[in-house]
Amino acid sequence: MTTLLWSVLFFFAANAAPTLDQVRADGNPEHRAKAAVEYAALAERAAELANENGDDTRLAADIKSMVAAMELARDSFTAAGKTPYRQPGSFKSVELQSHQILHRLTDLQNKMDLDQKATLDEPIMKIQEIHDTWFDGIMGKKK
Numbered sequence: 001m002t003t004l005l006w007s008v009l010f011f012f013a014a015n016a017a018p019t020l021d022q023v024r025a026d027g028n029p030e031h032r033a034k035a036a037v038e039y040a041a042l043a044e045r046a047a048e049l050a051n052e053n054g055d056d057t058r059l060a061a062d063i064k065s066m067v068a069a070m071e072l073a074r075d076s077f078t079a080a081g082k083t084p085y086r087q088p089g090s091f092k093s094v095e096l097q098s099h100q101i102l103h104r105l106t107d108l109q110n111k112m113d114l115d116q117k118a119t120l121d122e123p124i125m126k127i128q129e130i131h132d133t134w135f136d137g138i139m140g141k142k143k
Contacts, residue, residue: 017042020065024072029080030090033073037094037101040069040127044101048108060119067123070098074130084137091134098131 023039026032047062073094077083084091102124109120 020069020072023069029076030082033076033080033082034094036069036073036076037097040066040073041097041101043069044104044108048104051108051112056116063120063123066101067126070101070127070130074133084134085140088138091138095131095134095138098127098134102127102131 018035018039020036020039023032023035026035043062043066047059047066050056050058050062077091082090084095105120105124105127109117109124112120
């Protein structure tokens, strides 16, 4: 019985989501960028849950973390010297994830009370800008 308990605890501890500081600490900029987008997706889901629970403080913190993670991803790709036009494979998965995040944010905004909806305007614009840069770079014309 004790072995089962320890194995369950180990499973959950091993699968715990990293913090944004842990993502920032990754020495490989490309891995850091991809991990940051995954973190942003988790933060968006946490924001949805906070909204469902009526926890406005947690909602604001999760949205702030999500935007910071997306900006970290953008900056990490830049630090790696990666461009979506020259290395589209590196960007395609994060572009798709950012597109999903945008859809989920729009759905979240539609579920929010009227007086809260404006809190997502700026985060949506920032993430849309990052997504569009990646998308346009992948799909851009050859020069």
